[in-house]
Amino acid sequence: LRGYEEFIHHSVTLREGPEAACARMGFRVRTPEDVDRAARYFDELGCRTQRVAAGTTPGFGEAVRAIDPLGFTIELVHEIEHVEPLVQRYDLRRGASINRLDHINIATPDVPVAFDYYSKLGFGLSETIEDFDEKKLYAAWMFRKQTVHDVAFTLGSGPMIHHIAFAVPESHNIFSLCDTIGALDLQASVIERGPGRHGVSNAFYLYILFHDAPTTEIYTTDYFTGDPGHQPIRWDVHDERRRDFWGNAVVPSWYLAASGLLDLDGHPTPVHDQPVTERTVTVGADGLG
Numbered sequence: 001l002r003g004y005e006e007f008i009h010h011s012v013t014l015r016e017g018p019e020a021a022c023a024r025m026g027f028r029v030r031t032p033e034d035v036d037r038a039a040r041y042f043d044e045l046g047c048r049t050q051r052v053a054a055g056t057t058p059g060f061g062e063a064v065r066a067i068d069p070l071g072f073t074i075e076l077v078h079e080i081e082h083v084e085p086l087v088q089r090y091d092l093r094r095g096a097s098i099n100r101l102d103h104i105n106i107a108t109p110d111v112p113v114a115f116d117y118y119s120k121l122g123f124g125l126s127e128t129i130e131d132f133d134e135k136k137l138y139a140a141w142m143f144r145k146q147t148v149h150d151v152a153f154t155l156g157s158g159p160m161i162h163h164i165a166f167a168v169p170e171s172h173n174i175f176s177l178c179d180t181i182g183a184l185d186l187q188a189s190v191i192e193r194g195p196g197r198h199g200v201s202n203a204f205y206l207y208i209l210f211h212d213a214p215t216t217e218i219y220t221t222d223y224f225t226g227d228p229g230h231q232p233i234r235w236d237v238h239d240e241r242r243r244d245f246w247g248n249a250v251v252p253s254w255y256l257a258a259s260g261l262l263d264l265d266g267h268p269t270p271v272h273d274q275p276v277t278e279r280t281v282t283v284g285a286d287g288l289g
């Protein structure tokens with residue numbers, strides 16, 4: 001599957017399996033030599049790595065897979081089959097009019113470790129949620145493309161996928177999707193949170209649930225981060241506008257739910273418990289604010 005503006009073979013693969021899980025997430029590297037550099041990098045970190053031949057993932061050239069320091073199975077590839085982008089094929093657009101895979105939000109029990117690892121991979125920092133008094137990092141947004149993020153980290157049990165997010169052209173696409181969900185009488189089971197405006201990222205958002213897929217965010221209108229002088233925006237964990245700029249409460253399930261991972265052999269990745277989350281510091285473990 002791919003979005004309308006994507007010109008690569010795919011950005012998402014769905015496979016039938018015995019349980020819902022993320023088998024791997026991938027990043028494209030800039031040159032063919034970077035695939036070899038990535039293999040050496042993860043070898044030197046002591047990570048388990050695996051070279052895979054071109055075509056092992058349909059549409060992908062030679063790639064390297066590794067279990068990274070956070071416990072995620074990742075795939076790094078350069079060569080990808082190009083296809084015709086459909087950005088102006090308005091006659092074909094339907095549903096939420098998905099343009100591209102925008103970002104993956106990772107649930108991790110140790111956000112500073114995740115931040116440090118992705119910094120070394122060359123990711124920039126756009127925004128954080130911190131407890132300024134206790135000097136504790138609860139969440140971080142990091143980018144390679146020149147938007148707010150490609151990955152974000154949310155403090156919680158992990159390693160797990162907190163959500164995956166797809167970008168749509170404009171906020172009206174999100175309103176239209178909500179109308180479609182309502183017309184199908186699926187609002188109770190499908191709409192988890194939103195629509196709303198994030199404080200962090202400034203994006204307009206909707207979180208949806210569908211069967212046992214990871215929580216899915218429909219996302220639009222964040223901002224440009226490509227200026228080399230871009231400075232991170234830091235939010236206090238007690239600022240209620242951080243997750244919703246209009247102050248609407250975050251539903252409990254949003255902090256609690258995440259999807260598991262598979263390792264290189266397809267076995268479930270163990271999860272480390274992290275009882276402290278943003279929810280426990282801002283609302284309390286009993287759910288009462």
Ligand SMILES: [Fe+2]
Nearest residue numbers: 103105165217
């Ligand atoms: Fe997100």
